[in-house]
Amino acid sequence: MLDLLAGRWSGSGSGLYPGIDPFRYAERLVIAREPDWNMLSVLQRTWLERDGATGRALHLESGLIQLRDDGSLLYCCGQDSGRTEVMTGTVARMDGAVRIDWVTTAHSNDARLVRMGRTWWIDGATLRYEAFLSTVRTPEYRKHLEATLHRQGSRDAP
Numbered sequence: 001m002l003d004l005l006a007g008r009w010s011g012s013g014s015g016l017y018p019g020i021d022p023f024r025y026a027e028r029l030v031i032a033r034e035p036d037w038n039m040l041s042v043l044q045r046t047w048l049e050r051d052g053a054t055g056r057a058l059h060l061e062s063g064l065i066q067l068r069d070d071g072s073l074l075y076c077c078g079q080d081s082g083r084t085e086v087m088t089g090t091v092a093r094m095d096g097a098v099r100i101d102w103v104t105t106a107h108s109n110d111a112r113l114v115r116m117g118r119t120w121w122i123d124g125a126t127l128r129y130e131a132f133l134s135t136v137r138t139p140e141y142r143k144h145l146e147a148t149l150h151r152q153g154s155r156d157a158p
Contacts, residue, residue, distance in 0.1 A: 001091060002040050002067055004098060006033045007154070009127050012049060013147025018138045024049040025058055027147055029127075031065070039066040042077065065089075075102060083110040087118070097123035115141055125151040 009029040016022045025046045032041045042063045048055040063077025073089035087102040104116035114134045121128045131145040 001071075001073075001098075002033060002038070002065070004122055005031045005040060005065065005127075007031060008152040009149035010152055011147055011149035013046075013145055015145045017133075017142070017144045023058075025147075026054045027149060029149055034064075037066075039064050042075070073100065073102075081110065083113075084108045085116065087116075097121060112136055114139065117141075127151070 007030075009031070010027065012024060012026050014022065014024050026049045027044065027046045029045075030043045034041055042061070042065060044059070044061040045057070046059040048058055057080075060080035061077050063075055066074045066076075068074055071091060073091065075087040075089060076085070077087075078084050084107060085104050086106040087104050089100045089102045092099045092101075098121070100120040100122075102118040102120070107113055107116065112135045114136060116131075116133045118129055118131045127149045129145075129147055129149075130143055132141055133144050134141040
């Protein structure tokens with residue numbers, strides 16, 4: 001399972017949420033196998049994208065994904081805003097593709113957040129995701145981000 005996620009990924013996405021203008025972003029994601037541990041390191045970076053040009057930095061996230069004994073995943077990450085998250089991932093395989101449903105089980109340093117989750121779909125060299133959240137101002141759980149990334153080169157990310 002971990003080898004399927006490993007690699008350098010890049011692509012673009014879009015964001016939308018009440019109270020903010022819709023936006024597009026470029027993304028680079030590096031998921032690297034940690035050979036001495038049963039886990040992956042994750043480094044995600046995004047930049048505002050306008051008219052095909054990359055602009056200011058939007059988001060930086062770094063973390064670890066660990067495969068649990070029961071086949072689920074654990075993702076712990078810190079973000080440039082100071083927010084931290086712990087997510088559990090349920091893995092489903094279907095027609096050669098994999099779906100991971102991430103549910104945030106704990107977060108800190110962002111009092112606005114009520115509920116968060118992500119869904120990843122991995123099919124060959126394509127990783128697509130959606131991120132959902134609800135906040136104290138917008139209690140309805142709704143989609144905030146979606147992106148499509150493509151693996152660059154081999155699965156062996158540095």
